[in-house]
Amino acid sequence: MLKNQQKVIVDLQQKLIEQQNTLVSQQQEILEQQRKMYEQMDLIKVQYGMLFNTVKQMSFQSLQEDIQNYFEAHLQGLQNQVKNHLQKSYSVHKVEVDAKVIDVGESLLDCGLCESDEFCNFQKTPSQCEKCTLCPAGFFQMSACSANTDRICQDRDECTESPNICGERIKCLNTPGGFRCLGIAEKDAALGLCGEEYFFNKEIQECKACAECEDGAVAVPCSAASDTVCSAASENKLSESWAANIILPSAKSNSSQVYPGLNLKLKGMLHCEIISVEDNCLVFRQHGLMWTDLNFAVKHNCRNFLQLSLKLSNSEEGYELSAVRIEQPEGKYFQSTSLSSAAEVEPSQILSLFLRSPNQFCNQSKDLNIYDLNTPLSLFWLSHDTGAVAMSAQMSTAMYYQTNYRPTFKVISVSDPYMLSLSHDGRAIKFTEMGVVKFVFHQALYSMGHTCVREGFSLVSYINRNGTNRELMNIFKSGVNYRDTSISASQATKVNAGDLISFEILSPPQCNVRYFGDSSGISMFSLIWIPSAVSTAISATVSVTGLPTGAVRNKLLCFTQVSSHEKQIQLVSSGQLAQKYFTFTERGIASVALNLKLIHSCYILKITLNQLLRDQMQPTAIAQQIGGQMPEGSLWTSVSLHSSFEVHNSTSIFVSLDCVRGRINQIAHEHGTSISILWISS
Template sequence: MGHLNWTVQLLSVLAVSTLLCVRAQDISVFDEFPDDLGFDDLGSAIGPIFPRPAVFPECTAGSSCVLSCRYTDDKGNVLPNRAPVRLTMDKQEERLRALVSRQEEVIYQQGLLEQQQQQLVNLLQASTADQQLAALDSETCLSCSPTQWCEREGKTQCRDCTVCQGGYRARSDCTKFSDATCIDIDECREGTDTCKADQLCVNTQGTFVCVESVGRCPKDSYFDLKTKKCESCSVCTEGISFLYLPCGVVNDSVCTPSVGATLSSLWMGKINDPSLVTRAENLANGIKVDLNSFHSQNNSYFQNMPRKGMVKFRKHGFVTVTFNFAARHSCNDFLQFGVRTSELGGLAAARLTELSGKYFQGSTISTTVEVDPQDELSLDVKSGTYYCFKNSNDARYSTTFEEIAADNLAGPMSLLWLSHESAAVFLRAETRQTTYETGWRATFNMKETSDHYILRLDSYTYFNIREGGNLRFSFMQAYFLSGQACRSNGLVVIPKLLKRDGQVIDLFENYQRGVPLQYNSILTAGSVPVEYNDKLFFDVETARSCKMYFYGNNEGVGTVSLLWVPFRQSALYAGMLVNGEDLFGVGEETQLRFQEVNNTDTRTLRQLRNGKLKFKRSGRILVDYHGVLMHSCAYAKVTVYYENRPGATPIPFAQQVQGKTDSEKEGLVLSGAYTVKANSRIYLTLTCAEGRVNEVFNGRVNAVSVLWFPP
């Protein structure tokens, strides 16, 4: 037996008894005690438990001193059945080495103690500073009257609660730390207007107007409520302003100053095809969907071609596509929306599983692609069966494409263009078709990358990043589940980051409820700061005995896209939900609050105390959100709002719905892009229609990321 085994055996004995050592020459030894084991070997292993040779001054250099060690109890009685130990010290140098070794150990322990003391001092100082600030806030807030609320953004002060005037109702009450918010009452929708039967009721802020001559206004005109006449819609000037509110029945176009388009540009639009659900075409082959731009005219980067149902790109660059959509259908197999380009074919596609058609199902498409001038992007819809439209010639089939959600429920489509001058790098890969049970690490085939040095795919699994920056990823995957175990546990996609030191970081968890024997798809998208030689990969988990089939084809139903941007040309914020408990039982629109996890540039992005994210510089943003909730609502909706300045009317620029879940856990994903100005802010809300929210989960299953680019 070696020295180490002997040390362990001896220590186990010392733990229950006392080792008493005296000088002797005629003692027995352990049967397996090695003859060449000196005091220095054993003493260095058991430290101060064993007596040092300094207590025996007779042992000098050149002499041989033998110690007889017997085991005694706490009263000094020798324990029976314990073999004594024999230790021999042959040289003075062994004693000196033991003393030096112990002294070095003491010095090392003293150093550790000093470090711990300094850390404790730092923690106490930081805690004291936080307590002082909290005490100052507390004193001010305690002085607020019952009709006031305490504002803690900037200078802490008491402010009078807002009182909703006529034509408005409270959306949220005034509390200790938040003001009341008022929303306009839509008298026309609620039927409280006094318009005649032949008049059109038009809701306005705080009131309503009865209009008689709306129908006589020509195209590209609107009815001016002040002049009572038809007026031409304003046209936003290219390069000087852009449109964020299109011309309507009774409102003119609203243009805002452009922040420029040197490094980035943005196109936003929606489906413009009311007849889509009434066609009698073969949906199994796919049909093109008309797109309508929110902008009043084209610019130097995009050309909208609504008659052809596509958008044409005018410059080289990288384009990130996001499209939130929802539909009600009972088409056999699935209903699929996909985006494609004239050059590459199918880029990305998302499927909605076959259901009764009573409730909305929402899904999101998101991908990044490199484009050239004259490349065209289009949107198409298809199903696994011909028999899907309402007016199908074969009455034997009752499956129908019922409805596409309006853009105020799910939408819009956004195209964020990024110049090569931003030093961005792009990569695209496709899923390898596979079948797995319980767990799966996604594998891919490389399609293209703009810079193989910065981004590459290793071993079909790991996306290797060779330089620090901000990375935006989107993983779209169509799948088919088999087995009842799939229903209870669902499907979880976990993007992970493998660091250089071997540490693995779970970025978040994206959950989707399992529906056995049905086609479906899941999007996992977000942004994360990366360092040299980090590796991104995706793990998929489900229940034991749940078989998963994953597909990859030329339509983009299984694909990964990466967009890497250097730190100097981007800023990133990431947060995780913290107010899930406050959303229990909520029926009205309520703000989601997140705890900051990452912020790569506080000069550009800042999270305020009210939970909103403030932009200190103008630019463009990509927002990705995923969450898990349970509700009994007809639908739950998450909306991203933009405020041009504090107190301004918030503008919704991305939204997604989730149909009734029958109080089962279900995931919701949303992506969108927008143009922001300096000192503007964004925030997210949750709305429940005709029901209540039962649970919203905190932590990494409910997270948001915002990636900012210069204009």
């Protein structure tokens, strides 16, 4: 009995599909007939004009009148034929099917649970949910969108509905989405002859139905001579994400010289109304706040460091948002870094990416090789309507230290000084109200001493609440001897009113360090504060158990959450994916900062951030970072990954590791390894 009922359903659905295909074919025939009609009418008009001029010159008045009457009659007959054909073609027979509600359980014909504005398309294999068709302007709905059928629309025949729409003596011709008044002058149409809810299209000389904007978001209303202009969807959004790839010029090209500076080309991956790519740079189209993440890996043998920087500029001037230094290596292996920054942006401001060397020796190098990472650059944009605040500060002065160092800052810019300020000694950032904060601190340094290489450096961030300091994160960086390098830390966390965030850099004994402080972005602190009503954040570290070791191939990291539980971001706690997957329960923008401290012998260590959407069978990689061989003489090394991207309800993310030609020996699960995830409502 159940199989017979399923067969009946399939037959009915097949008949409905055939009816829809027939309707589409009829509509295509109508458009073709209209096109041919217009061509014939234009030809008749040309012939009539030529003959009329000839007759006028010959002064044969009687012959002129006969010819004019002939062509007018011929034109009238042609119009009547087209009108009759259109009326016949648009007649669609409605097929009524008495359907019974049948419970077929887990039927293969079912798409599952579609959204309210979706229908199940059985023409796809397997069946899948698709958005219902929206009737365009000038069309009306014949059949509503249902669970299993799309909406069917038909053109409105204005000439039949309103016979005198063009006047008593002017003929009306129906067209898709509008109508044409034959012989109407443009100046008459501009006075409103097309009527309400219609405008005169000068290009095709027709009256067209005014467009309707979704949610009534009208920027410019429809007029007698112009269509409705709808507000951009991004103007109603609180947040937006965007991503790009880096295109490196050929090594043989003269444009690939990193001294005095190489502007790395960017190629956008998705269309975005807030950002566009022009001349290989990003151009902002709206006011707001921006957070940028960049993952970068390079192999070089330059006789000095490389500096990677983000520059924000307009037509007059520009400045470095942030920059990191990649040290001169002892051998030929890949080095990686992550660069982030926050800023308030305005329309027409340009964001560009530069790679430079302090001397010309690097231009002579033939071993400059940038690794092709998956989606190296990503960013998110926030509307001012979110109430978010951006702040930038730099280290006040350059100093030498042999022990632990606490940097002092001076504010470069802040979009709301009431919400964010520095402490009285300039060593901490103070918050006036409760919220969620995403910050990054890049510090350039020069170190001397073998203990620097062996033990490395640690950048620690603290949060002071009610007079008590608590460690937020601890980031490790391999040390260098007589070299320039940078140490960076980025995290998202929740703050209360009156909280203070400060930093400390820990260096080993007998290690002389110079910390730089200037306006080139190499010692920069950036921050975005977001109200708790539209955002949240969680933090986690890797689990003690289940750490991948040995010859690792696509092994998933397990995490232990160290912050409070949040409704919008949940670490899966049971099942096969327990402690591995982070799942989002609401749509929005996510920003991830991952830091990994480990010991390995891999030629290349790959870290991949993967995303699994609802109804997807396979995950997709949304960000990637690599690490090269461990520096000689160093006990530990580190790799970081930063990325921002869009998430939906039931979107999951996880981190996987791959070790190429080697093995992973140990991963630190306390200090040096952490992940923080920021979520912002869209």
